[in-house]
Amino acid sequence: MKRFITSNPFLYTAGIVFVFLVWLLITLTQGGIHSLVFPSPFATLAKTGELLSNEYIYRCILGTVGRTFQGFLVSFALALLLGSLVGSFKSFQTFLKPLMLVLKSAPTAIFVFLFLVISGTSMTPVWIVSFLAFPILYESVVAGFNAVPEQSLWAAHIDGSPRVKTILRIQLPLSIPYIALGVLTSFALSFKTSIMAEIISGLTKPGLGTAIRVYRADNPVDLTPIFAVALIAITIVLLVDLATYFVRKRFASLAN
Helix, strand or coil: CHHHHCCHHHHHHHHHHHHHHHHHHHHHHCCCCCCCCCCCHHHHHHHHHHHHCCHHHHHHHHHHHHHHHHHHHHHHHHHHHHHHHHHHCCHHHHHHHHHHHHHHHCCHHHHHHHHHHHHCCCCHHHHHHHHHHHHHHHHHHHHHHHCCCHHHHHHHHHCCCCHHHHHHHHHHHHHHHHHHHHHHHHHHHHHHHHHHHHHHHCCCCCCHHHHHHHHHHHCCCCCHHHHHHHHHHHHHHHHHHHHHHHHHHHHHHHHC
16 A cells, blocks of 8 residues: 555656645635636636637647647757767867857747747747757757767777767667657647747747637636646646656666
8 A cells, every 4th residue: 555655656646636736725715716817627627628629729739739849850850960979079069068058048038039030920939949949959969978888989999880880870879768858858848838939929820829819819807718728738748747757767677
């Protein structure tokens, strides 16, 4: 019984229940169970079910997920290229440090307005995701390459293996656990940033950010639809978080 109570699945579920209880408590102190300004979990769940019965919300989900993946592919390709160079030539990492510092510390809103001017409304969320995810993915690639045992690199060098061959056949495969965790870890941040970019940029194509803006315009007083859209986004992130847990567990078992 004790082992079950202290198990990760039980604690994870208990954590979700705790969040809902806190949410309900805040609702009761902010206007009661029927409050429209801070909707209760029950009202939000009911509205979520209503939204999920409409085709529009699915097009919004696919739109946001699609834009997030587009940005991810761009940043992943660039991170893989530069991370491989840094992993193979350590001095190159110092050269890239100022760029990484700028990308990690600059306010995201600045990039939103910049890309609105450069690429227009439809592509702004894609580029925002690219710039946000790139430093995280880059660092995961570098960490993976740095974790490759020196013995493996020396063995490849003694065998006369070309640098590109060493990267593709030794360093990159051994870095996959770090890269995979970097991808999963950065997805949640990129996903919510994509929604924010959709709202700020005034995107008119289907997306969760667009849905929030549309529902807000329909009835500014009733925030229940907005909470429902947020709950859908959180559920997607929770599923990714669960995937991250199982990936970590799988890599830990392989390491042992």
